[in-house]
Amino acid sequence: MTPDLWSYSDTLTPTMGQQMDIAGYDVQAVDGKIGSVDEATYEAGQSYIVVDTGPWIFGKKVMLPASVVTRIDFQDRKVFVSRTKQEIKNAPEFNEAAMSDPGYRDRVGEYYGRFPRTPSM
Numbered sequence: 001m002t003p004d005l006w007s008y009s010d011t012l013t014p015t016m017g018q019q020m021d022i023a024g025y026d027v028q029a030v031d032g033k034i035g036s037v038d039e040a041t042y043e044a045g046q047s048y049i050v051v052d053t054g055p056w057i058f059g060k061k062v063m064l065p066a067s068v069v070t071r072i073d074f075q076d077r078k079v080f081v082s083r084t085k086q087e088i089k090n091a092p093e094f095n096e097a098a099m100s101d102p103g104y105r106d107r108v109g110e111y112y113g114r115f116p117r118t119p120s121m
Contacts, residue, residue, distance in 0.1 A: 005109050006047055006065050006109070007045055008042075022049070025072070025078055027081060028078055028080045029083055030082065036052055049063070062093060064083070064091070091108070
């Protein structure tokens with residue numbers, strides 16, 4: 001597992017008085033809205049967000065490593081990620097039961113790690 005893949009950028013820290021809890025924020029892929037943050041974790045080297053894609057791809061939830069988050073707009077409640085809708089749509093489905101299995105997180109990391117970083121809007 002690559003720790004950098006599972007860490008938020010240092011530039012994403014909230015300003016004074018802001019909380020880092022981004023659950024419920026809209027998620028913007030590089031080519032448009034993909035869903036909303038269902039949950040987010042903030043453990044060093046193991047952070048991720050779970051995105052509920054809603055009706056766009058029939059309610060599938062996917063886990064995105066923290067490193068794909070490029071910007072958080074706390075005022076407009078939006079999280080911007082460096083992946084396209086198609087890349088997110090094709091991602092392994094979130095499996096909460098498998099979270100304790102290191103192989104599951106490795107598979108998710110391998111999936112996202114094979115794409116070049118795409119700048120977000």
